[in-house]
Amino acid sequence: MIRRFRAITLACGLALNLTACGGPSETELLASARVLLDKRDTKGAIIQLKSALQKKPDSAEARLLLGQTLLQVGDPVSALVELRKAQELQAPDEKVIPAIAGAMLLVGEESKLVAQYGNTQLKASEPAAELKSALAAAYASQGDNDKARATAEEALRLKPGYANALLVLAGVKLASNDLDGALALLDQALASEPGFERAALMKGEMLLQFKRDAEGALALLRELLVKRPESVAAHAALANVLFKLKRYDDARAELTQMKKSHPNHRETLFIEAQFAFVDKDFKRARDLSDQVLKGYPNSVPMLELSGSAALMMRQYVQAEAMLGRALKVAPSQRRTRLLLAQSLVGSGQPGKAIEVLQPLLSANRPDGTALAIVGEAYLQMGEARKSEDAFARAAKAAPGDQQVRTTVAMAQIVRGGNSIAAIADLETAAADGGGVRADLALVAARLSQNDTVGAMKAIDALQKKMPDSPLPLHLRARVLQLKKDMPGARQAYEAALAKNPAYFPSAAGIAALDLEADKPDDARKRFQAYIKEYPKNWHAHMAMAELEVRAGGKSEVVVAALREAVQANASEPQPHVMLVNTLLADGDAKGGLLAAQNAVAALPDNLEILDSLGRAELAAGDQQRAVTTFRKLANLQPTNALFELRLADAYMALKDRDAAARSLRRAAQLQPKNVAAQRGLAMLAMADNKPQNALAAAREIQKNNPKEATGFVLEGDIESSRKSWDASIGAYRAALKLDRTAGTTARLHAALRAAGKSADADRLATDWGRDNPKDADFNYTLGDMALDREDWTSGEAHFRAVLVAQPENGLALNNIAWLLVKQGKPGAVAIAEKANKLLPDTAPVMDTLSMALEAENQVPQAIDAQKRAVALQPKDPYLQLRLAKLYIKAGDKTNARNELDGLTRLGDRFAAHEEVASLLKAL
Numbered sequence: 001m002i003r004r005f006r007a008i009t010l011a012c013g014l015a016l017n018l019t020a021c022g023g024p025s026e027t028e029l030l031a032s033a034r035v036l037l038d039k040r041d042t043k044g045a046i047i048q049l050k051s052a053l054q055k056k057p058d059s060a061e062a063r064l065l066l067g068q069t070l071l072q073v074g075d076p077v078s079a080l081v082e083l084r085k086a087q088e089l090q091a092p093d094e095k096v097i098p099a100i101a102g103a104m105l106l107v108g109e110e111s112k113l114v115a116q117y118g119n120t121q122l123k124a125s126e127p128a129a130e131l132k133s134a135l136a137a138a139y140a141s142q143g144d145n146d147k148a149r150a151t152a153e154e155a156l157r158l159k160p161g162y163a164n165a166l167l168v169l170a171g172v173k174l175a176s177n178d179l180d181g182a183l184a185l186l187d188q189a190l191a192s193e194p195g196f197e198r199a200a201l202m203k204g205e206m207l208l209q210f211k212r213d214a215e216g217a218l219a220l221l222r223e224l225l226v227k228r229p230e231s232v233a234a235h236a237a238l239a240n241v242l243f244k245l246k247r248y249d250d251a252r253a254e255l256t257q258m259k260k261s262h263p264n265h266r267e268t269l270f271i272e273a274q275f276a277f278v279d280k281d282f283k284r285a286r287d288l289s290d291q292v293l294k295g296y297p298n299s300v301p302m303l304e305l306s307g308s309a310a311l312m313m314r315q316y317v318q319a320e321a322m323l324g325r326a327l328k329v330a331p332s333q334r335r336t337r338l339l340l341a342q343s344l345v346g347s348g349q350p351g352k353a354i355e356v357l358q359p360l361l362s363a364n365r366p367d368g369t370a371l372a373i374v375g376e377a378y379l380q381m382g383e384a385r386k387s388e389d390a391f392a393r394a395a396k397a398a399p400g401d402q403q404v405r406t407t408v409a410m411a412q413i414v415r416g417g418n419s420i421a422a423i424a425d426l427e428t429a430a431a432d433g434g435g436v437r438a439d440l441a442l443v444a445a446r447l448s449q450n451d452t453v454g455a456m457k458a459i460d461a462l463q464k465k466m467p468d469s470p471l472p473l474h475l476r477a478r479v480l481q482l483k484k485d486m487p488g489a490r491q492a493y494e495a496a497l498a499k500n501p502a503y504f505p506s507a508a509g510i511a512a513l514d515l516e517a518d519k520p521d522d523a524r525k526r527f528q529a530y531i532k533e534y535p536k537n538w539h540a541h542m543a544m545a546e547l548e549v550r551a552g553g554k555s556e557v558v559v560a561a562l563r564e565a566v567q568a569n570a571s572e573p574q575p576h577v578m579l580v581n582t583l584l585a586d587g588d589a590k591g592g593l594l595a596a597q598n599a600v601a602a603l604p605d606n607l608e609i610l611d612s613l614g615r616a617e618l619a620a621g622d623q624q625r626a627v628t629t630f631r632k633l634a635n636l637q638p639t640n641a642l643f644e645l646r647l648a649d650a651y652m653a654l655k656d657r658d659a660a661a662r663s664l665r666r667a668a669q670l671q672p673k674n675v676a677a678q679r680g681l682a683m684l685a686m687a688d689n690k691p692q693n694a695l696a697a698a699r700e701i702q703k704n705n706p707k708e709a710t711g712f713v714l715e716g717d718i719e720s721s722r723k724s725w726d727a728s729i730g731a732y733r734a735a736l737k738l739d740r741t742a743g744t745t746a747r748l749h750a751a752l753r754a755a756g757k758s759a760d761a762d763r764l765a766t767d768w769g770r771d772n773p774k775d776a777d778f779n780y781t782l783g784d785m786a787l788d789r790e791d792w793t794s795g796e797a798h799f800r801a802v803l804v805a806q807p808e809n810g811l812a813l814n815n816i817a818w819l820l821v822k823q824g825k826p827g828a829v830a831i832a833e834k835a836n837k838l839l840p841d842t843a844p845v846m847d848t849l850s851m852a853l854e855a856e857n858q859v860p861q862a863i864d865a866q867k868r869a870v871a872l873q874p875k876d877p878y879l880q881l882r883l884a885k886l887y888i889k890a891g892d893k894t895n896a897r898n899e900l901d902g903l904t905r906l907g908d909r910f911a912a913h914e915e916v917a918s919l920l921k922a923l
Contacts, residue, residue: 026052026062029049029052030048030061032048033046033048033069034065036048037069042072042073045069046069046070049062059089060090060091063082063083063091064083064095064096067083067096067103068099070082071083071106073230074266076105077296080100080103080104080107083096084100093122097122098127098131098134101113101134102134105141107298108298110142111138111142126158126159129156129159130162132152132165133162133167133168136149136152136165136168137171139151140168140172145175145176148168148172149172152165152166152168153165153169156169161188161192163190163192164189164198166186166188166189166192167189167199169185170182170183170185170189170202171202173185179211182206186199186203186206195227197231200224201224201233204217204237205217207220214241217241218238218241218242221234221238221241222238225238232261232262232265232268235257235262238254248275248278251271251275252275254271266292266296269288269289269292270289270301270302272288273286273289274305282309282312282313283309286306286313289302289305298325298329300326300330300336303323303336304323307320307322307339307340308339310322311323311342314346314500316343316346316502317536317537319339319340319346319347320340326340334360337357337359337370338357338367338373341354341357341373342373344356345376345377348504348506348539350377351381354374354378357374361374371391371394375387375390375391375394375444379443379447379475380475384448385448387441391441439461439462439465440462443458443459443462443475446458455475455479456476459472459476459479462475469499470496470500471496473492474492474503476492477490477492477506477509480492481513486517489509490510493507493510494506494510497510502533502537504537504543508539511526511527515550524544524547524551527547535564537568538565538566538574540568541562541564541568541575542561542574542575542578545558545565545582558582559582559586562582563579565579566598570603571602573606576598576599576602576609576612580615583616584616589616589619589620589621592620593617593620595616597613599612599613607636610629611643613629614646623653624654626650627651630643630646631647639670640670641666641674642667644666644667644677645663645664647663648661648664648677648680657687661684664680664681665681668700673705675701675705678697679697679701681694682694686718686721695715695718698711699711702715707738709736709741712732712734713731713732715731716729716744716751717747719731720750725751725755726755729748729752729757732744732748732751742775745768745778750782752764769801776802776806776812779798779801780802780811782798783798783799786798792819792823795815795819796819796823799815799819800812800816809838810838810845813831813832814835817829817831817832817848817852826856828856829853832848832852833849835849836849841872843879846866846868846872847869847879847882850862850863850869850886851882859890860890862886863886863887863890867883877906877912878912880899884896884903893923896919896923900920901920904916
């Protein structure tokens with residue numbers, strides 16, 4: 001073994017010596033590279049530098065120079081790799097950090113740049129100015145223009161006339177709509193550094209976009225190419241301008257030059273992909289885009305082009321994925337947002353499309369195109385009125401846009417003008433080639449007037465324009481449903497699916513028809529078949545979960561469907577949130593917390609997901625983490641009262657009432673009409689024995705919401721807690737004048753009885769029963785109140801009154817059975833068994849049956865029922881304690897001890913721990 005090790009060592013040494021002796025040395029290769037760089041031969045320099053690194057892989061100087069050169073030729077991804085290696089090899093900070101910062105900017109790592117180097121101070125003024133300029137650009141990209149301006153000005157103090165800093169300041173000027181100021185700064189940058197590529201490119205884009213000076217932009221770019229003939233970005237910009245001007249022959253000539261010099265450069269591939277798109281070769285356009293995205297996964301233009309190509313091929317899932325990524329990188333991109341919305345409408349997600357367009361809809365000047373897409377989305381959802389309104393708003397937002405020309409007629413309809421003339425205008429617009437939007441608007445107008453015949457005629461015209469699309473057939477099905485022609489609707493939905501089997505809205509439409517016909521199994525089979533074919537469609541899994549809920553399916557089946565929805569698309573928040581909510585509602589706090597943590601791992605910045613995490617942490621008893629989560633949310637959205645309310649809940653769980661009160665006050669300041677905040681303050685005041693403060697909160701609700709009963713109900717509750725019965729009666733009567741509900745009437749009833757006004761209470765109950773013969777809520781509430789005061793006779797009477805209106809009310813039956821046991825009356829078992837049939841697998845109902853069986857001395861049967869209750873709700877110690885007592889009653893000490901031993905582990909966390917100890921001692 002020793003001999004072999006030495007032989008390998010000698011062989012390696014010989015190989016190293018041979019390599020070192022062959023060809024130029026690392027020092028010579030470095031010198032050669034510098035000469036080539038002086039001659040602007042970057043290709044040759046890169047070859048020499050890579051050869052130098054083969055000689056000496058740990059050469060910090062070669063790594064640094066290679067990284068700087070790669071950055072110069074427009075390959076920031078590879079540059080960043082080399083520069084970071086150079087930094088590891090102790091390259092001087094003054095040289096390597098500014099270059100790393102520049103590369104991080106180009107690969108879209110602005111946040112990381114600020115976090116890593118925001119506080120770095122370089123000694124030499126020129127490198128410090130370079131770093132400051134990069135940081136300024138990062139701040140600007142994050143929308144912090146004030147910090148960008150201040151940091152760029154720092155760079156200029158360090159290096160007067162520094163072109164990179166001037167470029168950032170120009171961007172800040174442009175962001176504030178100071179076009180001339182931005183152009184002046186760009187001219188300064190170009191005077192300071194002739195041939196400064198980024199300044200020339202930015203000026204060219206501004207001349208083209210804002211000054212409409214295409215020739216000026218072309219001249220500027222050609223001048224740049226004279227100074228920088230190797231600039232791929234300049235060639236690409238020139239080709240793009242020619243492309244936008246539809247001078248395709250000239251643009252193709254430029255592309256030919258780029259393919260000769262830089263065939264695999266991302267800019268070359270991008271221009272080539274654009275031409276593939278124009279030539280309607282959408283597959284090639286997408287393939288070329290995806291090729292670039294492997295190296296530049298956050299390139300917005302490439303993501304947008306790839307998504308657009310997928311959209312044109314009706315590959316809606318892929319389009320949504322690409323355009324969604326683009327929007328995440330650049331949320332302010334209008335075009336990306338519009339394309340994403342179109343893909344969502346195409347894939348049958350109209351609600352999500354409307355959500356995506358909200359920033360364009362809530363702007364000072366709403367976007368006409370966005371509103372037109374919203375109109376289409378609402379039409380797909382069957383919301384004819386909302387669709388009509390959206391088209392009308394589109395007309396106001398873009399009156400000169402031919403694509404929304406038809407919405408002028410829609411606006412006339414909304415204003416209540418001559419609807420006959422308006423619809424005639426729509427028909428003219430549709431006939432004149434106004435595009436499918438005109439036909440969709442016409443469908444919406446006809447449906448808004450309940451003119452199903454006219455709507456069908458408009459759909460006929462739409463179908464001729466969209467022969468391969470499922471949308472016209474889907475709309476036809478919706479209209480047939482309105483006409484109660486369910487067989488015809490089913491046939492139209494099936495025809496839509498024949499056009500595109502993946503079109504989920506039509507599959508959901510058929511399932512809805514099945515449910516309406518009371519055939520949940522058929523609906524279930526429909527979704528199962530769809531999911532088998534399209535397992536990645538999260539909407540289908542969500543629909544399956546909702547179906548199981550409606551059909552009364554078991555909780556585990558619903559949870560399984562939601563887990564599949566999450567797996568189908570982990571980047572979509574809705575399945576995550578519904579899964580967490582379902583688990584928490586089932587009492588599975590541990591499962592809910594795990595699901596929320598997985599959701600945060602997938603979507604760390606989604607506020608809805610973070611909110612579900614905080615709620616899950618609170619449910620799981622981790623109050624401190626919940627506070628941290630909700631405080632983070634409150635900091636992220638400091639004007640959102642909801643997160644302050646969540647914080648208050650978490651603080652209350654921690655028994656930190658002062659902090660809870662502060663959060664509630666902040667919520668009330670943010671949203672003065674928020675009832676929950678004032679109610680919370682009132683409850684805290686009552687807990688602190690400060691009823692006047694509680695009443696002040698109630699009256700604040702009354703002042704801010706004068707037409708709502710809530711504040712008066714709260715005042716009544718406060719006065720009732722003080723036993724100020726006359727005051728509470730007055731408050732409840734004031735509430736009933738605003739909103740006559742069973743709950744408030746029951747509160748008034750209880751207050752009247754407590755005040756000794758039994759006749760008034762009985763009259764109130766009689767009047768309510770006469771006016772609301774089918775309402776069971778009032779008697780149910782009175783029954784609950786009777787239970788609270790241990791008035792078993794009244795409670796039984798009220799719950800039996802509930803059964804008169806609702807004979808199959810399982811909860812009322814359960815309560816009656818329990819009350820019969822408490823009163824020692826017969827008949828509890830039969831009623832409890834009926835409740836169990838109506839509410840199967842419900843632990844409290846099974847517990848009542850066990851009590852009823854025990855009361856009739858059927859102890860073995862009572863034990864079986866109680867074991868079932870414990871299995872259904874194993875974390876309820878009271879159910880276990882009752883089971884232990886039943887075992888004791890049956891003389892089964894072994895099983896009794898097993899149950900009691902388990903309860904002793906809870907210690908004083910279980911309120912009945914002393915009873916547990918006493919029972920164990922007696923065994």
